[in-house]
Amino acid sequence: MTQFSIDDVFKLAKLSNISISKTESEELLKDMKVILDYVGQLQKLDLKNTKPTYQVTGLSNVMRPDEAFDYKITSEDLLKNVPDTQDHYIKVKRVI
């Protein structure tokens, strides 16, 4: 069994920037234990001498000319989706 406690669930929630209730945490603990037990099966495989694969078609460091692409949109178009703006800026809560 994977060693995984309710404290771990709350720690992960914090790292993920998500708040969870006690009921949610219990449900998540149950689910995550089952899933981690299942995916933990990979740990018994001997893959010490195998290199990891991150990209499956063999591409690496794809470059393009450093030129702007014209999406035919304006900053006004983008700002339409911003929850809070002021004078053409994105407004956020006070940081300090």
Added chain:
Amino acid sequence: MSQWIDIDKLALDVSSGKISALSLVEKSLKTIKEKTDFNAVISTIEDRAIKRAKNIDAMIAKGENPGKLAGVPFIAKDNMLTFGSETTAASNILKGFVAPYQATVIEKLEAEGAICVAKANLDAFAHGSSTENSDFMVTKNPHNKKLVPGGSSGGSAAAVILDMVPFALGSDTGGSIRLPAAFCGAVGLKPTYGLVSRNGVIAMASSTDVIGPITKNIRDTAVILEIIAGKDPLDSTTIEIDSYKFKPTDYNLNGKTVGVIKELKNSSITSVVREKFNQTLEILKTNGVNIVEISLPLIEHSLACYYIICPAEVSSNLSRYDGIRYGFSDSKATSLDELYNQTRSIGFGKEAKRRIMLGTYVLSSGYYDAYYNQAQKLRTKLIEEYDDAFKKCDFILTPTSPDVAFEIGQNVHDTMKMYLTDVLTVGASLVGIPAISIPANVGNNLPIGIQIMADQKKDAELLNFSSKIEAKI
């Protein structure tokens, strides 16, 4: 009987003036309205679709050519950015989001005269195998309203079988095109990784995400793939395939070799699916196809591998939803930290939270090597095994899913059981090869999907082969 003829013929009828683009769009919108109770569609793009149809009809009246898909209506999964409606990924956190630009796939289809009429339901952020994880509603299976349509592109597959449109677009990360195609009785293609641009598609797991068509037959799939495939400067993972052409008439089944995976012999495939699968093999044999047994010893670990890599990438991709630049934002928050936290806590559904937290765990310091890195190493081994297998056969055949469509609600409280639905589809996703689900058992109880996989970049061969057997099974 479908109200839509083959896509290329339909477009020809429009461009020759035999029928109007407007009549097709109206027909499509009417069917969508008549069948709203299946919850296949989140929103319609009525005004824009009608305007585009009128423009296309005007072009034709002037003798201009509107393209290979003139006037053909389609539905896009709601994780693709489109004009004329919201793009929500079926999530509360993106409710109200209106895309400032369109996905490359949508642009490519529109450039050929196709018309997007609606956005299809999905598991929120494409996290799921049944479309029950949509934050808005559960899509129902066209064959039986008590059953799921499969997922995550459940709305797209249901829309095609409900005859709302001649084709729909889906996205597939671990089986999300193939599974709903199998459960609904449609053709669903997951192309080679990188063949179709993902620019403007809401990311789930970037190392396996692909876009593909869901249609009624292989010919339609080929028509759409030819248009949406190819390199895109806005998606650096895209690839070009030389001489990509669908030529079924020149193709001969005789002498082709199909591999059947030895390790699946004792797996949990139900007898009804197994029987149909074995029948398919018999039909192939009588058509001159050689059936050989191949071995993929590590295949039993592919689902575990996928459910490490997928949540890891999900947790990274979903970190952008913070309530600052777009989407839902909790207006009651008093500090920046609280804003991030409350926005994500309220905006994300259960499954998104579960995957974000799982992903955070497998990537965290102290666990990275044991989980994430180990999974990526296994991926290397899986690629080697599939490479070896394709030295012995041209195609690999499996059922698409171990069972037919299940009841709505049946698996929602058993996460692991739900994840196991993907056991036969995740392999092709992890190694980046093309895979298609074609319907068997049509008109006879519930549809069963047969999955055919080919080696990387052999998408055209896969379609040629599939087109020769689709009418036979």
